[in-house]
Amino acid sequence: MDKSVMVVGIDDSDHSLYALEWTLKHFFSPAPEKSPFKLVIVHAKPSATTAVGLTGPGAAEVLPYVERDLKIIASRVMEKSKEICAAKSVKDVIMEAIEGDPRNALCDAVDKHNASVLVVGSHGYGAIKRAVLGSVSDYCAHHAHCSVMIVKKPRKNTK
Amino acid sequence: MEKGIAEAFSSIPEGGGTAAIGAEEKKKVRVMVAIDDSGESFYSLQWVLDHVFGSRNNDEFLLSIVHVIEPFPTYMLPGAPAVFPSTSIVRSVNKAQEENASAILSRAIDMCTQTNQDVHINTSIIEGDPKEMICDLAEQMQVDLIVIGSRGLGKIKRALMGSVSNYVIHHAKCPVLVVKTPTTKSMSSNA
Numbered sequence: 317m318d319k320s321v322m323v324v325g326i327d328d329s330d331h332s333l334y335a336l337e338w339t340l341k342h343f344f345s346p347a348p349e350k351s352p353f354k355l356v357i358v359h360a361k362p363s364a365t366t367a368v369g370l371t372g373p374g375a376a377e378v379l380p381y382v383e384r385d386l387k388i389i390a391s392r393v394m395e396k397s398k399e400i401c402a403a404k405s406v407k408d409v410i411m412e413a414i415e416g417d418p419r420n421a422l423c424d425a426v427d428k429h430n431a432s433v434l435v436v437g438s439h440g441y442g443a444i445k446r447a448v449l450g451s452v453s454d455y456c457a458h459h460a461h462c463s464v465m466i467v468k469k470p471r472k473n474t475k
Numbered sequence: 476m477e478k479g480i481a482e483a484f485s486s487i488p489e490g491g492g493t494a495a496i497g498a499e500e501k502k503k504v505r506v507m508v509a510i511d512d513s514g515e516s517f518y519s520l521q522w523v524l525d526h527v528f529g530s531r532n533n534d535e536f537l538l539s540i541v542h543v544i545e546p547f548p549t550y551m552l553p554g555a556p557a558v559f560p561s562t563s564i565v566r567s568v569n570k571a572q573e574e575n576a577s578a579i580l581s582r583a584i585d586m587c588t589q590t591n592q593d594v595h596i597n598t599s600i601i602e603g604d605p606k607e608m609i610c611d612l613a614e615q616m617q618v619d620l621i622v623i624g625s626r627g628l629g630k631i632k633r634a635l636m637g638s639v640s641n642y643v644i645h646h647a648k649c650p651v652l653v654v655k656t657p658t659t660k661s662m663s664s665n666a
Binding site: 320338342343352353432433453454457460461462463464465466467468470 | 652
């Protein structure tokens with residue numbers, strides 16, 4: 317039986333790693349082999365030019381350092397997600413790192429793998445922050461060609 | 476003789492004693508599916524039944540199906556002559572809405588029992604603004620996942636007509652799954 321594909325978008329934040337853990341807990345346990353989904357983890361690494369955003373004369377010198385930093389962050393994120401998968405004994409995982417804007421990268425990954433679900437974390441920004449900072453989860457929810465699951469990390473409220 | 480009793484216990488299938496204790500310790504995963512009149516929301520219910528409840532032990536899940544009735548507006552736009560609908564009209568509209576709601580829910584329950592016999596279901600009919608009611612009810616019932624369909628409106632239509640799924644994504648305190656009905660174009664390309 318063909319398994320449907322589930323793409324999980326990961327970045328450097330706690331929220332997306334929480335989303336990965338939540339997804340594994342609810343969809344891939346206790347028996348990962350019997351799960352109806354095949355897991356694909358996608359990390360969108362922003363390119364150095366978008367991260368720096370400078371066009372001044374000093375930009376060219378800074379870029380190599382920024383690029384190296386981003387690569388380190390990217391590999392750390394991939395390592396962490398591999399650890400989380402191993403901890404839940406999920407073995408059949410495809411991991412991908414794509415360079416570029418996360419919004420487009422995730423939607424393209426969905427099309428490439430013909431996914432049926434895209435899972436993203438959410439920072440839980442309010443309306444203003446979301447408009448200013450931009451929201452990948454918002455964009456994906458509207459533009460991905462498949463169902464989208466947005467996982468929020470519960471806020472630690474003192475009740 | 477003790478050995479004989481021990482052997483008798485070991486022959487009981489594992490689903491008997493230990494599994495029941497395990498289920499009590501584990502908290503049930505609550506999934507709430509919001510249903511209205513549209514085909515998209517029934518598609519989302521079917522999707523959940525196929526993918527989430529498919530191969531798992533269905534004792535762990537509690538499926539809540541919720542239908543929200545929008546209240547009949549009893550006011551008119553400013554500038555228009557102030558005509559209030561008479562109570563008999565309001566009453567008949569309410570009755571029609573309630574009948575519609577129970578028809579929708581029984582369709583949903585039929586769909587569930589056809590796909591999967593063992594799922595625990597409870598249903599609710601609430602009145603009010605769908606977006607707010609879904610978020611409030613999800614918080615009250617402490618659900619783990621809200622499932623909602625998407626009509627696939629474009630940006631402008633969504634801003635003008637309002638989108639329940641958009642509101643729920645932003646305001647719900649728990650994970651939200653937006654199920655999109657595949658368009659006929661994508662379905663024919665897959666076939």
